[in-house]
Amino acid sequence: MKQLLIIGARGYGREIYNLAQNCIGYGTDFIIKGFLDDKSEALDNFPGYAPILDSVEHYQIQKDDVFICALGDVKYKKKYSEIILAKGGEFINLIHETASISRNAILGNGCIVSRYVSISCDVRIGDFVTFQVFTVIGHDARIGNYCHLNSYSFMGGFSEIGDMVTIHTKGVILPKVIVEDNATIGASSVVVKRVKAGITVYGNPAKKLEY
Template sequence: MKNLIIIGARGYGREVHDLAKQCSGYNTEYTIKGFLDDKSDALNDFENYPEIISGVEEYKIQDNDVFVCALGSVKWKKHYVELILAKGGKFINLIHPSSTLNTNAVIGNGVIVFMYSNISNDCVIDDFVTIQGFVGLGHDTKIGKWSHLNAYSFTGGFTVLEEEVCLNTRASVLPNITVRKGATVGASSLVIKNVKEGTTVFGVPAKVLNF
């Protein structure tokens, strides 16, 4: 039996805790050992959660430990996952049983998929991608490492999201569109043309925001 440790004990960490309890591997392949978080009092106002064991930097990996990363920020998810990987830590996938993986869908390592998401035919999901609830991925969608798709977001067929892309809540990307590395699509936006690397787009149709 593996001991699952959740990186991050804030709101998203609490959600991932419940996701882990709802997945088929709970109490058959793993139990939940606790959280890693630098804010040692993050759970003080909450009940029914396991303890915060330590911060990520201080934690010494034990036999049978496995990890998931519950951080909504692409930047910080990558940072803390790489810290654990450098220590020799191993990550598992959490995929809610209500979500669908269609024919030939390929899923990487350290992937999180929440409830009622649809990963359609021949999609490719790279390592450490997070897919929130009710996300729809059209056939042949490709999602690069570290990307984060918030609830109710959608991609059409043959969409490409490169590494470190964030789709915010209800964002939609039309078929055959590429969203380049590190780009962010704002909530409820409709992407109708390719998005340049490192940019933030918002609106219907989505346009570049300059800060």
């Protein structure tokens, strides 16, 4: 039986702890061993969770350990996942039992697919991608590594996002539109044309957000 360690014991880590218990393979392929977090008291006011075993930096990987990264910020997700990868750690996918994934869609490693997510045919998804509840991905879409798609986000057919892209709640990317690496799509925004790397867009239609 694989022993799952959750990277991050804050709010999102607690969400993933609960999600994991309703994911495919829980209790048959894996159980939850605990959390990794440098804030050892993060769960002090939250009874009923598995323990925080160590920090990501100091944890020594054991036989049968597997990992999932429960960090919402794509920069930190990449940073801490790479620390575990450098130690030889293995990441698994967490796929909720209510998610709908077409048989010929391809997912990388370390992905989180939450409740009622719909992933259509011929979609290609990289490593360490998070899909929050009710996300919909249209046919032939392409998703890079370390992306985070928040609840009710949508990608149309043949749309594409690069690495480390964040789509906030109810963000929409229209069919065939491309979003380049490290871009951020604001909540309730509708992306109608290409988004350049590293910028934040917001609104309907989505435009570059200036601070």
